[in-house]
Amino acid sequence: MAITSANQLELLQTAEAVAREKMIDPGLVVEAMEESLARAAKSRYGAEMDIRVSIDRKTGKATFTRVRTVVEDEELENYQAELTVAQAKQYMENPTVGDTIVDEVPPVDMGRIAAQSAKQVILQKVREAERDRQYNEFKDRNGTIINGVVKREEYGNVIVDVGSGEAILRRNEKIGRESYRPNDRIRCYIKDVRREPRGPQIFLSRTAPEFMAELFKMEVPEIYDGIIEIKAVARDPGSRAKIAVVSFDNSIDPVGACVGMRGSRVQAVVNELQGEKIDIIPWNEDQPTFLVNALQPAEVSKVVLDDEAGKIEVVVPDEQLSLAIGRRGQNVRLASQLTALDIDIMTEEEESARRQKEFEACTKLFMDTLDLDEFFAQLLVSEGFTNLDEVAYVELDELLVIDGVDEGTAQELQARARDYLEAQAKAALDAARALGAEDSLIDFDGLTPQMVEALAKDGVKTLDDFATCADWELAGGWTTQNGERVKDDGILEPFDVSLEDAQTMVMTARVLLGWVDPEELTANEEEDLDAVEGDEEGEV
Incomplete structure (x- = not known):
């Protein structure tokens, strides 16, 4: 040619x-x-x-x-x-x-x-x-809803024709046991778009929380216009879901707007999600208040929030316990996902029994260690004292407010508490040395003698050993195994060491050993801070 x-x-x-x-x-x-x-x-x-x-x-x-x-x-x-x-x-x-x-x-x-x-x-x-x-076409549509036509099903995965290409809806991204036949119309959420040698791969989902959020955005004009914002979504696909909404206009009820006239708006979403029951919850900046809303329809008597541990205790009436937990723990699990908190639920009777047990334990502690009679020990506990450190190092004025305690008595209480604590520290230090703990670990700032003893019992005997520990090994944490959260106990968890404290101590040890350059560490921290500030500015 x-x-x-x-x-x-x-x-x-x-x-x-x-x-x-x-x-x-x-x-x-x-x-x-x-x-x-x-x-x-x-x-x-x-x-x-x-x-x-x-x-x-x-x-x-x-x-x-x-x-x-x-x-x-x-x-x-x-x-x-x-x-x-x-x-x-x-x-x-x-x-x-x-x-x-x-x-x-x-x-x-x-x-x-x-x-x-x-x-x-x-x-x-x-x-x-x-x-x-x-790729360029679908990459820009990532995170949106798309309509397609089912072409075929392969090993439980559905191949969907989305116009100018094919997408895949994996078996674990389908709701329940829904099945499709060729030429069925389907609506999905574009979860991910990847560039691969064989061409762009488009992954769809019908179980993603974002799918429900996008459906509400389509059905509720106020969400699309930004008057109402979806703050959080938690789903048990095909069964039940919770969605938290907030309104920026005081004249508009966010829950009522999402429900619609006679439930028309929420029903349209329910029909698309194969009858999934949806609880629409008003969002609140106050976490305990938000949690009370999230546990609906159960009634909550009391909420105790532990910010440091990211845990929250909820007390409910005895007859409300099963409703709060839900079938197979569904209600409390969804509320936990929605609030990003670990939730412990107990009845009023259980909480009363626990408080009584703690009261008795603290009373016995003061009786045994400070040589007090039962009445005086109970008096200390009633005033909010729960451990010897609080008695030993609290301001003297806080002891003087207790009925029958004068300055001499208060000083004697503190002296006994300090003597006992010092004896305990010496015994722990001796035990740690007997286990092989070296001075490099004993002298490390931030570790008490009791902590050093606990570390030595676990085989951590030198500063080098300590520097190789992961933060979760020290402070404890949670891992997911077979879909269930499993608790990992930390060596220093009994001493209320947080993950942040563990990270700081381990990094300090590495700097002291010369494993990490402190200037590089400072530079990395500044870069992380700049990145966080940049993200916050972008969100605004």
């Missing part, structure tokens, strides 16, 4: 036809043709030559050129694509290194093999352009 005037326009017509069919830029098809013709020309003139082809976008005329680069004499390697400064003087005045000399060469006649090779290059380029177009 020769590129002659008879088929010059045919090149452009072919490029436009392919571009329309694949919905890509005609220029990309023409570039593919130029590359394929250049490759064919190299097979004719020599692979070492730098042959380039340019197709006129108006006339379709293909121009073949040979490009040579001017190089230093000692760098001349490819005689077909390079030439020296002296050789270049035959073609131009005052040539310099880096200049290029372009000569037009005659068009080539493409034989059958060359034509087939050119066709493969064009097809490959078109496929790559089509994949890029699909």
Whole structure:
């Protein structure tokens, strides 16, 4: 096949036809043709030559050129694509290194093999352009809802035709046991779009919490307009869900707006989610208040929040316990996901028994350690004292407010408490040394003798050992196994060491040992702070 005037326009017509069919830029098809013709020309003139082809976008005329680069004499390697400064003087005045000399060469006649090779290059380029177009199109739609048509089902995964490509709805992203047949219409949430060698992969979901949020955005104009905001969503797909909403307009009830007239708005979402029951909850900045709302329809008597541990205790009437927990723990689990807190639920009777047990334990502690009678020990506990440290190091005035306690009695109480604590610390230190704890660990700032003893019992006996510990090994934490949260006990957890405290102590140990450069650590902290501030500004 020769590129002659008879088929010059045919090149452009072919490029436009392919571009329309694949919905890509005609220029990309023409570039593919130029590359394929250049490759064919190299097979004719020599692979070492730098042959380039340019197709006129108006006339379709293909121009073949040979490009040579001017190089230093000692760098001349490819005689077909390079030439020296002296050789270049035959073609131009005052040539310099880096200049290029372009000569037009005659068009080539493409034989059958060359034509087939050119066709493969064009097809490959078109496929790559089509994949890029699909990726760019769906990448911008990531996080939105899309309508599609079911093509087939493979091993429980549903292949969905989404117009200009195919997407996959995995088995674990379907609601319950829903099944689809070919040509069924389906609505899904675009969860992820990945660029892969075989083309863009589009992953759909119907179980994602974001799917429900987007459905409400479609059904409730106030959410779309930003008057109402969805703060959190928790789902047990196909069974039950909780969604927290807040209104920025005092005249609009966020719950009522989401429910709609006679429940029309929420019912549309329920129908799409295969009858999933939805609790719409008013969001509140006060976490205990928000939790009370989240545990509806159960009534809550009292809430105790532990900010440091991220835990919350909820007390409910005895007859409300099963309602608060829900079937198979569903209600409390969804409330926990919604509030991002660990929730402990107990009845009023259980809470009363626990408080009585704690009261008795504290009373016995003061009786045994401070040599007090039961009445006086109970008096201390009633005033809010729960451990010896509080008695030993509290301001003297706080002890003087107790009935029957004068200054001398208060000083004697503190002296007894301090003596006992010092004896306990010495005993713990002796036990730690007996277990092999070294001075490098004992002298480390932030560790009490009791902590050192606990570490030594667990095999952590040197500062090096301590520096290799993970924060969760010291402070404890939670892991998920087989879909259930499992508690990991920390070595220092009995001493109320938080994850942040554990991180700080471990990093300090690494700095002292020279494992970490403190300047780099400070720089990283500043970068993290800047990133957080940037995110907050972006959110605003």
